[in-house]
Amino acid sequence: MNASEGYAVFFFPQALEALGDAVKPYLTGQAEGPHIFCKEIDTAGAFTEMTLVGQSPDGHNVELELMVPSSMIRMIVSAHSDGSSFGFGPRPMVKPATPATPPITPVA
Known part of the structure; x- marks a missing residue:
């Protein structure tokens, strides 16, 4: 598995409302929805600890x-x-592969 470059942490709308102005400087990505991009994350315990670089x-x-x-x-x-591409933007359509042999038609 490749090394992680970071984590996008998305919150419930009620959480953003409760955190208020204190969390706003850390939020990014309004097109994908407000989230915090962090370098490391620790989800053990009652609190999630995020390490941000700024x-x-x-x-x-x-x-x-x-x-x-x-x-x-x-x-x-x-x-x-x-x-590989990552994110929430549009991705190019991939054409389905054409079969190497023609399909078999059942005999009646």
Whole structure:
């Protein structure tokens, strides 16, 4: 299995309402639905711990740990870099393979 590049954590609408303005700076991906993209995640226990990577106002890289009650999370999606497409956007249609031999017609 390929190494994970991160996780998209989606919340229940009521959870976003309860967390209010405190969670808004961490939310991304409004087209797919509000979610938090994090580098690491720990789902053991009553709280889900997310490690986020960001930048401070002066441009330095920082790591943040955000913990929320696990009951607030609707879905967690893992992102990988194996060359396949990932995400929620439209994907190109793949033509079905044409059979190498013509179909067999039953004899009546």
